[in-house]
Amino acid sequence: MKKVLLLMFATMALSLPSQAQVKFGLKGGLNLTSMSFNKSSAEDAIKNKAGFFVGPTVKIGLPVPGLSVDASALYDQRESKMEYNGQEETLKSQSLQVPINIRYGVGLGSVANLFAFAGPQFGFNLGDKSKEIFNSALDWTLRSSNISANVGLGATLLNHLQITVNYNIPLGKTGEVDLDKGAAATWDVLTGKSKANAWQVSAAYFF
Numbered sequence: 001m002k003k004v005l006l007l008m009f010a011t012m013a014l015s016l017p018s019q020a021q022v023k024f025g026l027k028g029g030l031n032l033t034s035m036s037f038n039k040s041s042a043e044d045a046i047k048n049k050a051g052f053f054v055g056p057t058v059k060i061g062l063p064v065p066g067l068s069v070d071a072s073a074l075y076d077q078r079e080s081k082m083e084y085n086g087q088e089e090t091l092k093s094q095s096l097q098v099p100i101n102i103r104y105g106v107g108l109g110s111v112a113n114l115f116a117f118a119g120p121q122f123g124f125n126l127g128d129k130s131k132e133i134f135n136s137a138l139d140w141t142l143r144s145s146n147i148s149a150n151v152g153l154g155a156t157l158l159n160h161l162q163i164t165v166n167y168n169i170p171l172g173k174t175g176e177v178d179l180d181k182g183a184a185a186t187w188d189v190l191t192g193k194s195k196a197n198a199w200q201v202s203a204a205y206f207f
Contacts (some may be wrong), residue, residue: 012158021061025162027072027201028054030102035080035091035174035195049079049090053097057204059162070117071100076195093142093174093196094127099150113156121148121168142175152200162204170195 031051055074076097105115123146130141152166174196
């Protein structure tokens with residue numbers, strides 16, 4: 001995994017024109033995760049929960065007015081709560097998330113810059129890949145890696161502080177809940193493939 005990340009960042013660095021402006025910083029923020037299943041009967045059992053992310057980031061200004069690229073390596077934790085038949089379980093994921101976004105901004109003098117951004121995000125699981133839930137009636141399994149997409153808006157203040165809001169959309173399944181053998185048939189409504197969408201609010205400081 002480390003080799004993959006190093007190769008990605010090295011490729012980006014080598015492909016940059018000499019006049020590109022590069023700034024490094026630290027980024028952190030909050031996730032509000034919404035879990036969904038491919039079985040509609042399970043939707044009422046899933047509750048949103050907040051998580052967080054933090055890590056280094058880089059912003060690369062391109063020799064095209066208003067156009068830039070940013071990339072980050074973020075420790076990301078997300079949680080969702082499941083309530084069913086009077087029982088409650090919390091599903092937690094820990095991962096390394098690598099978003100790479102194309103940005104287009106409009107300057108407001110030296111005070112602020114407003115921008116829109118979009119791009120892919122590559123995730124690598126860092127925590128437990130499976131968990132037995134609801135007294136071992138169900139198996140919750142996370143994928144080792146996943147791909148999602150970001151779309152959002154942001155503002156840069158005084159050339160250093162950046163605030164963004166975006167929606168993170170999974171492009172495949174995040175995990176899967178399977179019914180254990182011998183478990184009560186009533187648990188079947190909670191089985192199936194799951195996706196974890198998330199609203200994200202972040203702040204970054206560029207040095």
